[in-house]
Amino acid sequence: MNKGRIGRIVEEVIVQIVPDLKGKSIDFESTLEDLGADSVDRSEILVLCLEALSLNVSLVELAAVRTPAGLTERLSHIVPHA
């Protein structure tokens, strides 16, 4: 799976968790917090991304992630053959 596809999954999940972002373009360099995701939302975003990609890895793997770009980058390293 290429990074562009992973980025789209990340975007879909973020919009699902922060409905205010629907129809708006998401700045991938913004922090998830600045995009309106509170701490529970951020955990949910990480779990839903892992579920969407069928990645059964520890959340510790994503602990340092702050932005959609960072999340996409990190996931693309974890996904087999990305």
Place this chain on the structure above:
Amino acid sequence: MRKTRITGLGVITAGASGVAAFADSLFNPGNVFGYLQRAGRTAETDPFIGAEIKQLPDVPELNPKLLRTVSLTGHLALSCVSQAWKDAGLAGEDPTRIGLIVGGSNLNQRELLLAREKTKGNAAFLNPGYALAFMDTDLCGLCTQTFGIVGPSFTAGGASASGLVSVIQAHEAVLSGRVDFCIAVGGMMDLSAWECQAFRSLGAMGSSVFKDEPHKACRPMDLARDGFIFGESCAALVVERVGARSSGPVRSYAQLVGASIRCDANRQPSPSEKGEIAVLRDAMKEADLSPADVEYVNLHASDRDWVMTSSCRP
């Protein structure tokens, strides 16, 4: 006299949403009883009988982000608080002087069951929001956030009397001077099939006697009663300090002039005539009333209602 007054009401049941519709439904009840069908609440054998809310009310104050994660119990609590809030005209009152107490415990059983079933075998994908939702205080968070309440908020459990416990706690919170207004919420206990089954096995909840005539199953105070019948419902009321507002007339539905909570040193749900007489005497003493002053008694009406009626006899 130690007294408070009730200045706002909110209610939703399977038969009505809003105070006027609810009052009408008491005098003109349609049939709302049938087989329980909500996901996570259906029986493996004889169907459970009860009344479920068909359409969730719109709550204008509920933002889309909260709406996405709010539980059924939370949605109903927000609807009732919204009604009571407007009814009492609390907008503009000092939010530090408003409290909120949710009556009930283990309110969210059905949805937690669904969440566990959804991720069974894949625990890593359990929604992290479960960590908030499994606590009944989630309702305190939802309601206080939505209405900007910053006074004290907590839950109070008292089994089937939890709603009343919350009213008494709200009354006490106002009398203590800690708040001027306290919203008491009787939270809906969202039973899953497991709780329904256990209540049925215990003989507390209606059995299969009326399985072919579910509309006849709910019959409190009746010789042919067959246990309680579950109904989805929630209510809220605003308990207010007398003299809390500096201007304008305030409509008061009722005054709360006496209350009492006691135990019978007994784990079982069996009632005690001695205990009930004791709380009746406590409350009447606080209210400075004698039995001759009492014109109407509204009983809990559980299966042992004979104990309550005998407690009230002179």
